[in-house]
Amino acid sequence: MTINTITKNYKTQFKGVLSVTVRALLDLLYPPRCPFCNRLLTPYDAGKINFMVAGSNVSGLERLLCRRCAEELSWIESSCPYCAFPLEEGKYHRCNGRKFSFQECCALGCYRGGIQETLHRFKYHGRKSLAEPLGKLLYKKIALEPWISLVEFIVPIPLSRQRLLQRGYNQASLLARVLGRELGLPVMEILERVKDTESQTGLNKSQRKENLRGAFRCRQEVPEGGHVLLVDDVFTSGATAHEASRALKEAGAGRVSVAVLAR
Numbered sequence: 129m130t131i132n133t134i135t136k137n138y139k140t141q142f143k144g145v146l147s148v149t150v151r152a153l154l155d156l157l158y159p160p161r162c163p164f165c166n167r168l169l170t171p172y173d174a175g176k177i178n179f180m181v182a183g184s185n186v187s188g189l190e191r192l193l194c195r196r197c198a199e200e201l202s203w204i205e206s207s208c209p210y211c212a213f214p215l216e217e218g219k220y221h222r223c224n225g226r227k228f229s230f231q232e233c234c235a236l237g238c239y240r241g242g243i244q245e246t247l248h249r250f251k252y253h254g255r256k257s258l259a260e261p262l263g264k265l266l267y268k269k270i271a272l273e274p275w276i277s278l279v280e281f282i283v284p285i286p287l288s289r290q291r292l293l294q295r296g297y298n299q300a301s302l303l304a305r306v307l308g309r310e311l312g313l314p315v316m317e318i319l320e321r322v323k324d325t326e327s328q329t330g331l332n333k334s335q336r337k338e339n340l341r342g343a344f345r346c347r348q349e350v351p352e353g354g355h356v357l358l359v360d361d362v363f364t365s366g367a368t369a370h371e372a373s374r375a376l377k378e379a380g381a382g383r384v385s386v387a388v389l390a391r
């Protein structure tokens with residue numbers, strides 16, 4: 129072993145010890161809390177969720193949520209592969225007769241109860257820091273999808289310029305960055321909203337669809353035939369993801385998969 133390798137090994141070990149120490153110190157100053165109920169997390173409080181994707185359960189959720197929220201919140205165990213509608217395993221869903229421009233969708237949980245409240249804090253009450261635990265949880269779920277290894281880059285659903293100025297951040301971009309880091313994939317903010325269509329309250333399903341038509345444009349060409357992971361916080365009727373995916377395909381994308389926190 130040369131002096132160089134010894135120094136290198138020592139440095140790597142030192143870095144490892146240092147990062148563990150820094151983490152322990154940070155935990156002491158800012159103890160990790162459950163993002164859903166805000167209770168302090170202990171090492172004995174590791175939550176487990178059975179995401180029945182490809183028949184596998186997921187581990188490594190320590191420090192991401194508490195045992196109670198893991199057991200009680202509305203996680204989606206198995207769902208329609210096209211629109212992520214929660215389904216019993218082996219059941220078939222018609223997606224309300226819709227044909228989407230994206231290939232598949234994966235959702236972490238149902239948009240109600242504790243999950244809905246947490247998403248509200250994340251989106252409307254400035255709790256940007258929730259992107260980290262929520263993004264990591266979403267990563268744990270999409271990592272089980274059979275198509276995940278095919279994805280080449282990540283694109284978040286954009287906000288309109290006006291909404292971005294009001295809120296100061298785009299929650300989908302923050303999630304996309306966490307996913308990009310965990311998956312080791314580039315995040316490309318190439319979509320833009322050409323119509324301000326975020327507030328669709330008071331519109332029925334077909335009005336929403338009509339209102340969203342042509343709402344997105346791609347700022348640049350997408351590598352021909354590329355596989356994109358489109359990221360958003362919530363999937364309601366699927367109209368937003370459908371329109372965004374259409375814009376990506378017009379710009380050259382070959383396949384679009386969707387990942388959302390709630391459905």
Ligand SMILES: [Zn+2]
Nearest residue numbers: 162165194197
């Ligand atoms: Zn909790």
Ligand SMILES: [Zn+2]
Nearest residue numbers: 208211221223
């Ligand atoms: Zn469906």
